[in-house]
Amino acid sequence: MRAYDIIEKKRDGNELSGEEIEFMVAGYTRGIIPDYQMSAWLMAVYFQGMTDRETADLTMSMMNSGSVADMSRFGNMVVDKHSSGGVGDKTTLIIAPIIAALGCKIPKMSGRGLGHTGGTLDKLESIPGFNTALSVEEFERVVNECGMAVISQTENITPADKKIYALRDTTATVSSIPLIASSIMSKKLASGAPNIVLDVTIGSGAFMKDIGKGQQLAEKMVAIGKSCGRNVAAVLTDMDEPLGFAVGNAVEVEESVRLLKGKKISGLYEVCVALAANMLSLASGEAYDSCVKCVTDTVASGAALRQFKKWIECQGGDARFIDDFSLLPTAKYERAVTAVRDGYITHMDAEMVGKASCMLGAGRLKYDDEIDPAAGVILRKKVGDMCHIGDTVCVLKASDPELFDEAEQAFVSALDFGDVKPALSGHMVLGIMR
Numbered sequence: 060m061r062a063y064d065i066i067e068k069k070r071d072g073n074e075l076s077g078e079e080i081e082f083m084v085a086g087y088t089r090g091i092i093p094d095y096q097m098s099a100w101l102m103a104v105y106f107q108g109m110t111d112r113e114t115a116d117l118t119m120s121m122m123n124s125g126s127v128a129d130m131s132r133f134g135n136m137v138v139d140k141h142s143s144g145g146v147g148d149k150t151t152l153i154i155a156p157i158i159a160a161l162g163c164k165i166p167k168m169s170g171r172g173l174g175h176t177g178g179t180l181d182k183l184e185s186i187p188g189f190n191t192a193l194s195v196e197e198f199e200r201v202v203n204e205c206g207m208a209v210i211s212q213t214e215n216i217t218p219a220d221k222k223i224y225a226l227r228d229t230t231a232t233v234s235s236i237p238l239i240a241s242s243i244m245s246k247k248l249a250s251g252a253p254n255i256v257l258d259v260t261i262g263s264g265a266f267m268k269d270i271g272k273g274q275q276l277a278e279k280m281v282a283i284g285k286s287c288g289r290n291v292a293a294v295l296t297d298m299d300e301p302l303g304f305a306v307g308n309a310v311e312v313e314e315s316v317r318l319l320k321g322k323k324i325s326g327l328y329e330v331c332v333a334l335a336a337n338m339l340s341l342a343s344g345e346a347y348d349s350c351v352k353c354v355t356d357t358v359a360s361g362a363a364l365r366q367f368k369k370w371i372e373c374q375g376g377d378a379r380f381i382d383d384f385s386l387l388p389t390a391k392y393e394r395a396v397t398a399v400r401d402g403y404i405t406h407m408d409a410e411m412v413g414k415a416s417c418m419l420g421a422g423r424l425k426y427d428d429e430i431d432p433a434a435g436v437i438l439r440k441k442v443g444d445m446c447h448i449g450d451t452v453c454v455l456k457a458s459d460p461e462l463f464d465e466a467e468q469a470f471v472s473a474l475d476f477g478d479v480k481p482a483l484s485g486h487m488v489l490g491i492m493r
Contacts, residue, residue, distance in 0.1 A: 062086065062096045069103040077116040084120035088219040094226060101223070101232040109237035114279060115286045117237070121245035124219035128251035133164040133202055138342040139252035140167070140334060141243060143276070146264040146413035147301035149327075151179045151209065152315040154335045156366035159206030160357050163342045166202045168212040168250050177311065177413070177422065180211055185309040185388055185432035189376035201373045205366065208374065217245045236272065240279040247284075254290045254341040257281070258334055261489060262299030264409025270295065270489060277492050292337045295489040296330050300407040300442050303327035307421040307435015309387040310456065316381055319364040325441075329487045337491065388433035390456035394463045398446035402476035407442050411473035418466040419457040431458050436470065443483050446476070 065079045083100055086092035109117065130137045138158065142148055155165045169191075171178035180191050191211050193201065201208035220242050227233045247255050257280055260266075261273035277293035284291030296302075303324050305314040318324050318331070336350040343350070357363045364381070371378040380386040416422060420431030437454040440446055452474070455466055 062092050062100070066096060066100045066103055069100060069107055072107045074110055075113055075116075077120075080113065080116045081120045084117065084124065084219050084223070088124050088222055097223070097226055098230045098232075101227060101230060101235075101238070104238060105232045105235045108235075111279070111282050111286070114237045114241055115283050118241040118244045118248065118283050119287065121217050121219040121223070121241060122249045125217050125249065126213065126215045127249050128166075128168075128216075130164075130166055130251035130253070132199070133166055135253075136162060136342045137164045137166065137252050138254040138256065138338045139165065139247060139250055140256045140258065140338060141247050142258040143243065143260050144266055145260040145298040145302060146177070146409040146416075147303045147306045147311065147327075148177060148258075148260070148298075149182060149303065149305075149311040149315045150258065150331050150334055152182060152312065152367075153318055153327075153331045153363075154338065155207045155209065156319065156370055157331070157335045157354055157357050157363040158338050158342075159370070160362040160366040161339055161353055163206065163339065164202055165207040166198065166252070167207070167209045168216065168246075169209050170212060171423075177306070177308070177416075179209060181430055181432070182308045182311050183209060183374075183376075185312055186371060186380060187377040187386060189371065190374050193374070201370075205369045205373045207366075207370055212246070216249050220245050234266075236275050236279055239266070240276055240283060244280050244283045244287075248287055248289065252289075254338070255284055255292075256334055256337045256341060257291065257293040258330075259293050259295050260298035261295055262297055262409060263411075264301065264413060265298040274490070274492075277490075281492050290341045291493070292341055293492040294330075294333050294337055295491070296333070297326075297487045297489055298409055300409050301412050301436075301438065302330060304438040304441070305435065306412055306416045306438070307419075307456065308430065308432045309389075310435040310437060312380075313384050313387060316364075316367070316384075319358065319367055321359065321361075326487045333488045333491070388431075390431075390433040390435075391458050392456070392460045392463070394455045394457075394460075394467065395451045396453045396455060396467050396470055398440075398448055398450045398452055398476075399471075400476055401447050402445070402478055403480045404440055404442050404444050404446060404452075404474060405477040405479075405481045406475040408473040411469055412436060412438075415455070415466040415469040415473070418469060419455060419462050420459070433458060434462075436466075443481055445480070
């Protein structure tokens with residue numbers, strides 16, 4: 060078997076066998092197949108696509124390139140959630156304690172933020188003392204004690220995906236639905252959960268900018284999961300503006316706690332209820348509508364907040380911040396950004412808001428960049444809101460005042476104003492696929 064022949068076969072639009080796909084993935088991961096041949100193969104896949112069977116085979120090859128976690132020791136109610144990325148996406152911090160309070164187990168491996176999208180680990184590490192680098196024994200202890208744990212993904216999970224993604228990033232082959240789907244699902248399947256809910260974000264702050272491509276990605280990932288014997292649901296959610304009002308790390312932790320304390324933060328609350336209800340439904344087999352009620356009741360009763368506090372303590376965090384937000388990292392400087400004209404906000408580019416937050420120090424451009432846990436953006440107005448000249452549209456937070464000018468320019472460029480109030484759908488959940 061030769062890489063040349065496999066590249067040629069896919070270039071001409073023919074379906075590859077599982078053995079041929081495994082040959083390419085394993086050969087590249089081990090350094091036998093060079094970058095230039097793998098790049099040619101990825102470009103052929105980019106233009107010719109893949110069948111569902113090919114995509115599933117690619118997913119399995121990448122999954123089996125490293126360790127595969129066994130979550131069976133945690134029982135039958137294990138469930139995981141993955142988001143395809145966005146701005147202000149703090150859903151894991153809210154959903155995990157809700158689901159754990161309802162009897163599910165959530166042994167979760169998460170990542171860090173890169174570019175305009177935030178990372179769950181970065182948010183959690185803004186909590187004083189919180190430890191995401193647990194040993195296997197500590198991880199199991201925390202899950203058994205409080206039903207959940209969130210740790211950093213181990214280096215030996217899907218090494219093929221890490222290497223292939225780095226190549227895709229430099230060869231303009233990132234935006235291929237089969238390649239995206241196999242990348243996401245290889246990591247989720249390797250994480251070991253039998254039940255998986257996928258949050259497929261769509262809009263200006265998401266990787267998928269339009270709903271048609273988002274639906275294709277969701278369908279592909281659900282098909283992969285089912286072909287591998289997992290229960291999978293995909294929830295399509297709106298990321299055309301930031302989720303919630305806080306964008307950053309400590310500021311998003313604070314907003315998450317406010318929701319768990321009962322504040323129904325517009326947009327964020329709806330998305331969290333939908334994701335949590337789908338997770339509970341997959342794990343328990345109960346009807347979705349009854350799971351929605353369980354989720355809302357768990358928040359309203361305070362059970363989710365109590366579970367959140369227990370979780371923070373179990374992973375070494377100082378849970379006193381729940382009642383005293385001043386214990387979280389606090390930015391030394393703030394700047395209010397004000398409206399320069401009267402009118403309604405008709406559009407807010409979520410990606411540009413995320414970039415503004417990154418410029419303030421809340422994000423990173425490469426993985427080894429350090430972040431400022433206190434930096435970020437607090438929105439005071441969103442799409443559909445009326446503004447008058449001088450009204451505060453957002454507050455920027457940073458530890459260095461010299462960062463404000465560039466970040467403010469980025470934020471202002473994200474806004475469109477008009478004289479007519481825009482028609483809003485009022486729905487953050489765009490669809491659910493199972």
